[in-house]
Amino acid sequence: MPELPEVEVIRNSLRVVVGKAMASFYFSSLAPIQTTSAKAIRRTLLGRRIAGLDRRGKYLLLMVEGGARLVLHLGMSGKLLYFKHRRERTKHTHMEIFFSDGSRLSLIDPRRFGTISLSFRQDGADNLFLQKLGLEYDDPNAADRDYIARFRSHPGLALKTALLNQGIVAGLGNIYACEALYRARLDPRRKVKEVSDGELLRLFEAIRKTLDIGIRRRGTTLRDYVDGHATRGQMQNFLKVYGRRGRGVVRIVQQNRATWFCPQVQR
DNA sequence: GCGATCCTGGCC
């Protein structure tokens, strides 16, 4: 469900937990913990305060006093919700962090495509997921030639497929990949090797703009996306192609995923 | 590179 804009909005919405001390935890028996254990997570977090929230691609990082980070991916169906007061645990809750003031953070993920992991290094090189990620769309240290080089190393990929590859540019999902290609007026089926550097630059600019707009509209709520306080996004009202059959927009399938585009505009 | 697969739920 959540792509970069949704994760960024969730991150901003949860600033309320910064400074809170973690007093206890709940993990379901099906919690999607990867390459670590509930025990290790408890040991790492217990008694410590949340130092801040960060984001890398679609991963949300809960930064812990002392330098460790709890690395969360929400997959297709994950939500991270803050509750101020006691409350019945809802179905598919896989992790809860109880703060010393009685409030809590709940991870709810019916499909369990998300992941929970740990990282202790600033650069994420010790984390199976973070280590694979490509550039941030707004990386201040990356130049156009860096983005171009990343794309050029996958000449045979269709543009849409390249956008979904988190090792090239991190954070785009199915909605924003389709929207960025529309904004750049590029056919999602064209291969990387068939587009010019100029067209790639146009695509990068479209990616930045598309993700920025997504964040400003507080994410896309097609079905069930909400931020950390259960507030829906508004971007669904401004999508140009995704889910918009008709008026020249068609749906095709690439890599087993739906691609929505407008053949008259995108070439 | 492509298709199948993990999982649950909603909709037709």
Added chain:
DNA sequence: GGCCAGGATCGC
């Protein structure tokens, strides 16, 4: 019952 879903990985 079948199809679809905002993700990512793993075979071939």
